[in-house]
Amino acid sequence: MTLRVTVWNEGRHEKTHEDVRKMYPEGLHQPIVNFLREQGMQARAATLDEPEHGLTEAALAETDVLIWWGHMAHGDVQDAIVERVRQRVLEGMGLIVLHSGHFSKIFKLLMGTSCNLKWREANERERIWVVSPGHPITEGLGEYFEIPREEMYGEFFDVPAPDELVFVSWFQGGEVFRSGCCYTRGRGRIFYFRPGHETYPTYYQPEVLRVIANAVRWAAPSAGPSVTFGQRPQPLEKLG
Amino acid sequence: MTLRVTVWNEGRHEKTHEDVRKMYPEGLHQPIVNFLREQGMQARAATLDEPEHGLTEAALAETDVLIWWGHMAHGDVQDAIVERVRQRVLEGMGLIVLHSGHFSKIFKLLMGTSCNLKWREANERERIWVVSPGHPITEGLGEYFEIPREEMYGEFFDVPAPDELVFVSWFQGGEVFRSGCCYTRGRGRIFYFRPGHETYPTYYQPEVLRVIANAVRWAAPSAGPSVTFGQRPQPLEKLG
Amino acid sequence: MTLRVTVWNEGRHEKTHEDVRKMYPEGLHQPIVNFLREQGMQARAATLDEPEHGLTEAALAETDVLIWWGHMAHGDVQDAIVERVRQRVLEGMGLIVLHSGHFSKIFKLLMGTSCNLKWREANERERIWVVSPGHPITEGLGEYFEIPREEMYGEFFDVPAPDELVFVSWFQGGEVFRSGCCYTRGRGRIFYFRPGHETYPTYYQPEVLRVIANAVRWAAPSAGPSVTFGQRPQPLEKLG
Amino acid sequence: MTLRVTVWNEGRHEKTHEDVRKMYPEGLHQPIVNFLREQGMQARAATLDEPEHGLTEAALAETDVLIWWGHMAHGDVQDAIVERVRQRVLEGMGLIVLHSGHFSKIFKLLMGTSCNLKWREANERERIWVVSPGHPITEGLGEYFEIPREEMYGEFFDVPAPDELVFVSWFQGGEVFRSGCCYTRGRGRIFYFRPGHETYPTYYQPEVLRVIANAVRWAAPSAGPSVTFGQRPQPLEKLG
Numbered sequence: 001m002t003l004r005v006t007v008w009n010e011g012r013h014e015k016t017h018e019d020v021r022k023m024y025p026e027g028l029h030q031p032i033v034n035f036l037r038e039q040g041m042q043a044r045a046a047t048l049d050e051p052e053h054g055l056t057e058a059a060l061a062e063t064d065v066l067i068w069w070g071h072m073a074h075g076d077v078q079d080a081i082v083e084r085v086r087q088r089v090l091e092g093m094g095l096i097v098l099h100s101g102h103f104s105k106i107f108k109l110l111m112g113t114s115c116n117l118k119w120r121e122a123n124e125r126e127r128i129w130v131v132s133p134g135h136p137i138t139e140g141l142g143e144y145f146e147i148p149r150e151e152m153y154g155e156f157f158d159v160p161a162p163d164e165l166v167f168v169s170w171f172q173g174g175e176v177f178r179s180g181c182c183y184t185r186g187r188g189r190i191f192y193f194r195p196g197h198e199t200y201p202t203y204y205q206p207e208v209l210r211v212i213a214n215a216v217r218w219a220a221p222s223a224g225p226s227v228t229f230g231q232r233p234q235p236l237e238k239l240g
Numbered sequence: 241m242t243l244r245v246t247v248w249n250e251g252r253h254e255k256t257h258e259d260v261r262k263m264y265p266e267g268l269h270q271p272i273v274n275f276l277r278e279q280g281m282q283a284r285a286a287t288l289d290e291p292e293h294g295l296t297e298a299a300l301a302e303t304d305v306l307i308w309w310g311h312m313a314h315g316d317v318q319d320a321i322v323e324r325v326r327q328r329v330l331e332g333m334g335l336i337v338l339h340s341g342h343f344s345k346i347f348k349l350l351m352g353t354s355c356n357l358k359w360r361e362a363n364e365r366e367r368i369w370v371v372s373p374g375h376p377i378t379e380g381l382g383e384y385f386e387i388p389r390e391e392m393y394g395e396f397f398d399v400p401a402p403d404e405l406v407f408v409s410w411f412q413g414g415e416v417f418r419s420g421c422c423y424t425r426g427r428g429r430i431f432y433f434r435p436g437h438e439t440y441p442t443y444y445q446p447e448v449l450r451v452i453a454n455a456v457r458w459a460a461p462s463a464g465p466s467v468t469f470g471q472r473p474q475p476l477e478k479l480g
Numbered sequence: 481m482t483l484r485v486t487v488w489n490e491g492r493h494e495k496t497h498e499d500v501r502k503m504y505p506e507g508l509h510q511p512i513v514n515f516l517r518e519q520g521m522q523a524r525a526a527t528l529d530e531p532e533h534g535l536t537e538a539a540l541a542e543t544d545v546l547i548w549w550g551h552m553a554h555g556d557v558q559d560a561i562v563e564r565v566r567q568r569v570l571e572g573m574g575l576i577v578l579h580s581g582h583f584s585k586i587f588k589l590l591m592g593t594s595c596n597l598k599w600r601e602a603n604e605r606e607r608i609w610v611v612s613p614g615h616p617i618t619e620g621l622g623e624y625f626e627i628p629r630e631e632m633y634g635e636f637f638d639v640p641a642p643d644e645l646v647f648v649s650w651f652q653g654g655e656v657f658r659s660g661c662c663y664t665r666g667r668g669r670i671f672y673f674r675p676g677h678e679t680y681p682t683y684y685q686p687e688v689l690r691v692i693a694n695a696v697r698w699a700a701p702s703a704g705p706s707v708t709f710g711q712r713p714q715p716l717e718k719l720g
Numbered sequence: 721m722t723l724r725v726t727v728w729n730e731g732r733h734e735k736t737h738e739d740v741r742k743m744y745p746e747g748l749h750q751p752i753v754n755f756l757r758e759q760g761m762q763a764r765a766a767t768l769d770e771p772e773h774g775l776t777e778a779a780l781a782e783t784d785v786l787i788w789w790g791h792m793a794h795g796d797v798q799d800a801i802v803e804r805v806r807q808r809v810l811e812g813m814g815l816i817v818l819h820s821g822h823f824s825k826i827f828k829l830l831m832g833t834s835c836n837l838k839w840r841e842a843n844e845r846e847r848i849w850v851v852s853p854g855h856p857i858t859e860g861l862g863e864y865f866e867i868p869r870e871e872m873y874g875e876f877f878d879v880p881a882p883d884e885l886v887f888v889s890w891f892q893g894g895e896v897f898r899s900g901c902c903y904t905r906g907r908g909r910i911f912y913f914r915p916g917h918e919t920y921p922t923y924y925q926p927e928v929l930r931v932i933a934n935a936v937r938w939a940a941p942s943a944g945p946s947v948t949f950g951q952r953p954q955p956l957e958k959l960g
Binding site for chain 3: 092130132133134135136138139140141142143163164184186187188189221222223224225226227228
C-alpha cells in the first residue's frame with residue numbers, strides 16, 4: 001500500500017532569509033518531498049501560512065506519516081491544530097520531527113519535557129554514528145556518516161529516554177547528541193532526527209534523505225487493535 | 241537528610257460523599273502522611289481548596305517528593321499551578337501519582353498521552369505481582385500482595401512505555417494492568433501507583449503504604465549536575 | 481522478498497506421548513509451517529533428531545527467521561550448534577522463542593538470566609491482553625484474545641526487562657505473565673511468545689498463528705550497516 | 721548499613737608491565753579500594769592469582785557489590801567461578817564492570833552478546849557527557865568531565881540496549897561511546913563504566929572515583945521479594 005506522507009515546513013526562513021531561499025529555492029521541504037516520491041511514496045507539502053497550516057482534518061485523515069520542520073515561528077502554530085495533530089498521533093499516525101522541530105509545540109506536548117538543548121553555529125563537522133545497527137531506520141547506511149558543516153546540538157537534550165536510541169552524533173567542537181530517538185505515544189510512532197539547519201544543504205545529502213525515508217516506513221501505522229476506554233461490563237459471575 | 245514530602249489530596253469526596261468521609265475522616269491523605277512520618281520523613285498535606293491549592297512556590301521549593309491524589313475535580317486545578325509543579329519535576333522534584341491521578345492535569349502533561357484506561361466498580365479482588373524484584377520500590381514485599389476489594393483498572397493504559405515496570409495487577413474479572421510504572425522526566429523521577437479508590441480502605445493497607453514510602457525514597461532528588469541550555473561558546477581552535 | 485523461515489521443533493513429545501501425537505500428528509511445528517506458507521513465506525521444519533538438528537551452516541545461512549520450540553530435551557541440543565545459532569542471531573537473523581523454549585539453551589544464552597518462571601497445569605483459561613497496540617506484532621488482533629485451556633506461566637519471569645512489552649497474560653487461577661517480549665541482541669531481533677503447551681490445540685488457534693506470522697515479519701533482518709570491531713586507524717592529525 | 725565491596729583486579733599487567741607497575745604500584749584496584757573506604761564503605765581487593773581468584777563462596781556471600789577489572793587474562797578465570805558470580809548477581813549482588821572488563825567472561829555471560837567494540841591507543845582526550853542528569857550515578861558531577869588521555873573505545877558497542885544510559889563519551893579522534901550503561905539481571909544491578917586503561921592515571925581522577933562510588937550505592941542489593949520458581953499449587957476452586 002502506498003504510504004501517504006505530509007511534509008510540513010514552517011516556510012518562513014525561505015521568505016525572510018536570502019541565503020535560505022538560495023539554498024532551498026522551492027522550500028526546505030521540497031528535496032524531502034522529491035526523494036519520498038522517488039521512493040514510491042505519495043508525498044505532499046504543507047506550510048504554516050496555508051489555511052489551517054495545511055493540516056485540515058481531511059488532510060490529516062489521509063496522512064500516514066507527518067514530517068515536521070519548524071524554527072522561527074513555533075509560536076504561530078495554532079493550539080487547536082497542534083491538538084488535532086496530537087490526537088492523530090495517539091490514534092496511530094507516524095510523526096517525524098526534524099532538527100529545530102525539537103522546540104515545536106507538537107513535540108514538546110508529546111514529550112512532556114522542555115525539549116531544550118545546547119547549540120552552536122560554527123560550521124563544524126558532525127559525524128553520526130549508528131548505535132543500533134539492526135534497526136530498520138539504519139538500512140542502507142554505513143557505520144557512520146558525516147555532515148561536513150552543520151549547527152551543533154549538544155547534551156543534555158531534555159527529552160524522555162528514547163524507547164530506542166538509533167544514532168549518536170559526534171561534533172568537532174567537543175559535544176555529543178542523541179540524534180535519532182524512537183518513541184511510541186498511544187498507537188503512534190515518533191522519530192526525532194537531529195540534522196537540518198536551514199543554512200546548510202543537509203536535506204540534499206543522500207544519507208539524510210535515506211534516514212528520513214526509512215523512518216517513514218518505520219513510523220507508518222500498523223493495523224493493531226482499536227483500543228477502547230472507560231467502563232467495562234460487569235463480569236457474568238458474581239465476584240468479590 | 242530528612243525527606244520532605246507533600247501529600248496532595250483533592251479533598252472533595254470527603255466533603256460530598258458520606259461513605260468516603262467515614263472511610264477517611266481526616267482525609268484520604270492522612271493515613272499516608274501518618275505513615276511517612278512514622279518512617280522518619282517530614283510529611284505535610286495540601287489540598288485543592290487551600291490558597292494556590294497549598295502548592296505555593298515556597299511550599300514546592302521545600303518539597304523533595306510530591307504525592308498526588310485527585311479524581312472528581314481535576315479541572316479545578318489551575319493551569320498555572322500545574323505548570324509550576326511541572327517545572328519543579330523537571331528540575332528534580334519527585335512525583336508519585338496515585339490511582340485516579342492518572343487523569344490529573346499534571347500527569348497527562350508530563351506523559352503527553354491521554355492516560356486513559358478501562359475501569360469497573362465491582363468490589364473485586366486485585367492481586368499485585370512484582371515483576372522487578374530487584375527494584376527498591378519492592379522492598380519489604382512478598383512476590384505479590386492482594387487487595388481484597390478494589391476498583392478495577394484495565395489495559396490498554398495509554399501511557400508511554402514505562403522506563404521500569406515494577407508491578408502488574410491481576411483482577412478477578414479478567415483484566416490486567418501495569419500498576420507500578422517508573423518514569424524520568426528532566427531530572428525528576430515519577431512513579432505511578434494504581435491502587436486507592438476512595439471508597440475502599442486501601443490506604444490503610446500496610447503493603448500499599450510500604451510501596452508509597454519506598455517510592456518516595458526512590459523518587460527523591462539526587463545531586464546530579466545542574467544542566468544548562470542554549471548557546472555554547474565557540475571552540476578555541478578554528479573548526480570547519 | 482520472500483521471507484525464509486525455519487520452524488525448529490524438538491519433536492520428542494510426538495514420539496513418546498500418544499496424546500501429543502494425536503493433537504499434532506505431523507508434529508507441533510506443522511500447523512505453524514502451514515500457516516506461514518499460506519502467508520506467502522517460505523517455511524521449512526527442522527527437528528532435534530535430524531543431523532546437526534537440521535541447523536547446518538547452510539540451513540542457517542538461508543534462514544531469515546528461526547522459530548524455536550523445545551521442552552523435554554533441551555539438554556540434547558549440542559552446544560556447538562547453539563553457539564552457531566547465537567552467532568547468526570547477533571549477525572541479524574530473527575529468533576522467535578515459543579512457550580517452553582524459555583528454558584532452551586539458545587534463549588538462556590542470549591538473555592543471560594535463568595529464564596525461570598512459575599507454572600501450573602490446570603486446564604485454565606488464559607486471556608492475552610495487548611499493552612502496545614501500535615506494535616506491528618499486534619496486527620489483526622482485538623484488545624485481547626483468549627485461549628480456552630492452557631498451561632499457566634506466572635511471574636516472576638527471570639528475563640531482562642524487554643525492550644518492548646507487547647502482551648500481558650491473565651490466568652484464571654490468579655497469575656499474570658509478560659507473554660510477548662521483544663529484544664534486540666547484536667543485529668538480531670528476538671521475540672518470546674508464551675502460548676503453546678504440547679497437549680493443547682494452541683497452534684491451531686488463528687490469533688496465535690497470526691501473532692507468530694506478525695513476529696516473523698517484525699524480526700526479519702534489515703539491511704543496516706555491517707559492523708566492524710577492533711583497532712581503529714590513527715587519526716590523520718596528531719592528537720593528545 | 722555499611723556496604724561491603726569487593727574490588728576484583730586481574731592483577732597481571734602490574735606483574736608484567738613496568739609502566740603499569742609504576743602507575744599503580746599497589747595494583748590498579750588500590751586507589752578504588754582506598755576511595756571507597758574514605759566513603760565509609762568496607763572495601764577489599766581480590767585478584768586472579770589468589771585461590772579461587774579470591775572469590776570463594778564465603779567471600780561472595782559477604783559482598784554487596786563486586787567491581788571487576790580484567791584485560792589480558794580473561795581466559796584464565798575459571799568457568800565455575802564465573803558461574804558462581806553470575807548466580808550471586810541474579811540473587812541480587814551488584815556488579816560494576818570497568819573498561820576492558822567488557823570482554824570478561826562474566827560480563828559476556830550476563831549480556832548474551834559479543835560485547836565487542838572499536839578501540840585505539842592514541843593518547844587522546846575523552847569527554848564524558850551526562851545524558852541522564854537525574855540519575856544517582858551522576859551525583860557530584862558537572863555536565864561533563866574530561867580525561868586528558870585515554871584509550872579510545874568506539875561504537876558499535878555490541879551490548880543489549882541499556883535499561884538506562886547515563887554517560888556518552890566524545891573522543892578527540894571522532895568516535896562516540898555509550899560509557900555508562902545500567903542493566904538489571906535477575907535481582908542484580910549491573911553498571912558498565914568505560915574509563916580505565918591500565919597505562920593512564922584514570923583511577924586517580926576524582927570524577928572517575930566518584931562515579932564508581934555512586935555506582936556502588938546504586939547497585940547495592942535491595943530487600944525486595946525472594947522469588948520462587950516452579951510448580952504453583954492448584955487453585956482452591958475448580959477451574960477450566
